[in-house]
Amino acid sequence: xxxxxxIPSHQIIDMGQMVTLNCDPVSNHLYxxxxxxxxxxQMEFLVNFYNGKVMEKxxxxxxxxxxxxxxxxxxxxxxxxxxxEDSAVYFCASSLALDNSQNTLYFGAGTRLSVL
Amino acid sequence: GDxxxxxxSALSLQEGTNSALRCNFSIAxxxxxxxxxxxxxxxxxxxxxxxxxxxxxxxKSTFNSKESYSTLHIRDAQLEDSGTYFCAAEAGxxxxxxxxxxxxxxxxP
Numbered sequence: 657x658x659x660x661x662x663i664p665s666h667q668i669i670d671m672g673q674m675v676t677l678n679c680d681p682v683s684n685h686l687y688x689x690x691x692x693x694x695x696x697x698q699m700e701f702l703v704n705f706y707n708g709k710v711m712e713k714x715x716x717x718x719x720x721x722x723x724x725x726x727x728x729x730x731x732x733x734x735x736x737x738x739x740x741e742d743s744a745v746y747f748c749a750s751s752l753a754l755d756n757s758q759n760t761l762y763f764g765a766g767t768r769l770s771v772l
Numbered sequence: 773g774d775x776x777x778x779x780x781s782a783l784s785l786q787e788g789t790n791s792a793l794r795c796n797f798s799i800a801x802x803x804x805x806x807x808x809x810x811x812x813x814x815x816x817x818x819x820x821x822x823x824x825x826x827x828x829x830x831x832k833s834t835f836n837s838k839e840s841y842s843t844l845h846i847r848d849a850q851l852e853d854s855g856t857y858f859c860a861a862e863a864g865x866x867x868x869x870x871x872x873x874x875x876x877x878x879x880x881p
Contacts, residue, residue: 657806657817687867689868691871698858698871698873698874699858699860699871700871701868701870701871704867704868707778711867712867712868714821724874745813747815758821759803760817761860762817763807763814763815763817765813765814768813
């Protein structure tokens with residue numbers, strides 16, 4: 657099936673530093689998402705993105721977070737500065753459209769972020 | 773509170789038996805997606821549903837929008853079915869899917 661790639665699979669970083677998580681969405685998809693999962697808990701929506709803009713974001717999407725997708729490159733989640741509570745697995749997802757027939761989400765394998 | 777609640781939260785099944793997982797919505801839901809998260813953390817797509825029923829092998833899922841629930845039936849459970857099952861609901865007014873609380877399934881010999 658369609659593949660979403662996430663790089664790196666694991667990132668260890670000191671508190672206060674900047675981190676960028678990279679996502680290569682399914683090639684013809686137009687809508688991109690980040691979700692956060694703390695170990696053993698449910699997946700929490702962070703943000704979605706379409707046509708170069710944030711469409712919707714949750715209260716978990718703090719001011720220190722930003723997303724972008726420069727043309728032809730990765731869809732990225734940047735955290736600057738990082739905090740201890742940012743430690744989690746971050747999942748990227750993409751979908752073709754928003755209407756009922758084409759908004760199936762496809763997820764990457766996640767990036768485990770450890771903030772020390 | 774949780775807008776998408778799953779039950780049971782955990783379940784142990786004997787290999788070869790059947791079971792049903794449930795997802796209840798407190799938001800008006802237009803579509804539902806079911807996922808299996810394996811022990812390594814990867815999410816596998818199982819079903820994408822508008823109101824109605826779909827079947828794939830030993831799995832069958834129903835989404836009843838009027839009564840605000842969805843079910844996932846597992847027939848003849850196998851060891852490789854073990855993992856955490858999540859449903860995710862899209863509300864009519866929203867642009868993203870809200871995940872449920874998950875059902876952790878363990879299939880034992």
